[in-house]
Amino acid sequence: MSIKSFIPVPRTLMGPGPSDVSPQVLSALSRPTIGHLDPLFVGMMDEVKSLLQYAFQTSNPFTIALSAPGSAGMEACFVNLVTPEDTVVVCVNGVFGMRMTENVKRLGAKLVVVEGEWGRAVDPQALEAALKQNPNANFVAFVHAETSTGALSDAKTLCQIAQQHDCLTIVDAVTSLGGVELRVDEWGIDAIYSGSQKCLSCVPGISPVSFSERATKIVQERTTPVPSWFLDQSLVMDYWSGEGKRSYHHTAPVNSLYALHESLLMLKNEGLENSWARHAKQHKALAAGLADLGISYIVPEDERLPQLNSVYIPDGIDDAKVRSYLLEEYNLEIGAGLGKFAGKAWRIGLMGYAARSENVALCLAALKDALSK
Numbered sequence: 001m002s003i004k005s006f007i008p009v010p011r012t013l014m015g016p017g018p019s020d021v022s023p024q025v026l027s028a029l030s031r032p033t034i035g036h037l038d039p040l041f042v043g044m045m046d047e048v049k050s051l052l053q054y055a056f057q058t059s060n061p062f063t064i065a066l067s068a069p070g071s072a073g074m075e076a077c078f079v080n081l082v083t084p085e086d087t088v089v090v091c092v093n094g095v096f097g098m099r100m101t102e103n104v105k106r107l108g109a110k111l112v113v114v115e116g117e118w119g120r121a122v123d124p125q126a127l128e129a130a131l132k133q134n135p136n137a138n139f140v141a142f143v144h145a146e147t148s149t150g151a152l153s154d155a156k157t158l159c160q161i162a163q164q165h166d167c168l169t170i171v172d173a174v175t176s177l178g179g180v181e182l183r184v185d186e187w188g189i190d191a192i193y194s195g196s197q198k199c200l201s202c203v204p205g206i207s208p209v210s211f212s213e214r215a216t217k218i219v220q221e222r223t224t225p226v227p228s229w230f231l232d233q234s235l236v237m238d239y240w241s242g243e244g245k246r247s248y249h250h251t252a253p254v255n256s257l258y259a260l261h262e263s264l265l266m267l268k269n270e271g272l273e274n275s276w277a278r279h280a281k282q283h284k285a286l287a288a289g290l291a292d293l294g295i296s297y298i299v300p301e302d303e304r305l306p307q308l309n310s311v312y313i314p315d316g317i318d319d320a321k322v323r324s325y326l327l328e329e330y331n332l333e334i335g336a337g338l339g340k341f342a343g344k345a346w347r348i349g350l351m352g353y354a355a356r357s358e359n360v361a362l363c364l365a366a367l368k369d370a371l372s373k
């Protein structure tokens, strides 16, 4: 048996993530590895922190990049903040909302589910009703951009309702960060997590997380230990902060953080608003082209995510055949349906570096060809 170096064929990634990584970010990744406590690296981590504060639109001192994927960012928010004494209202309108409920159950807290329709935004009135029925609730959790269905929820309104009922908010922004409007401080979000591989177009495996001062205080004042050692943010806080007194917690993914630094810098240089506008513009171009092909969207127009287009597979078309044709003939990856939409939908991502005219043109041409065969 002779195993050789693995050299992947370059693909165009237009699924639900990972998204296309730009050559600029890939080149940052290949720079020399230095020690994670090297003063040079510590300085870079401080820059990552400030770039993340910009991306999240927050001045939260506790804003870090967790050394783990988005799912761990989700878990970090729940394990640090939620205890068995708490009541958590979770809005579920897709797969990632369901995962939030799983976190609450495993922590032994009281779970209240606001069941929403898949493919629709979370209904603010349903949240309001649930909070009226459960006056003891102290947390509200929801997914801003439901990647499993392509629906965008009104995070600002949902946070307002939560605040009126004295609840802290836990928000999944894995797919929303960088792709659609998101303002952590202005909207009063208490705990938020994202992922490196969606609209930031970085390599997978890092999860940006930010806690408000209220949330940070809860972590610091806990009387019971956080059930996960690795995700205990009171320990990580010393690693990401403290001038000169940074102490070892775990070995940071040094090169992945170079890549994240580069992708966040690209976002800062482009400007957040410009990035949101670019995603919206490419989404409109894609939607027009898909309509010409007779392909229809699952989500109503004003609730659609520009960066994740979920569409019905046309009648009589073989899902797997089309996706493997696109991959083999065009090196193009689009996503399959997830959860209730498995086998019924495609999910076409326009995330970060993939939200470009060339990608829209390639995807439309390739789909047209595949459908005609």
Ligand SMILES: *Cc1c(COP(=O)(O)O)cnc(C)c1O
Pocket: 017, 069, 070, 071, 072, 096, 143, 145, 146, 147, 148, 172, 174, 175, 195, 204, 205
């Ligand atoms: C991708 C995704 C996650 C999980 O992120 P991983 O990096 O795959 O762990 C969580 N929530 C949403 C909305 C996502 O799109």
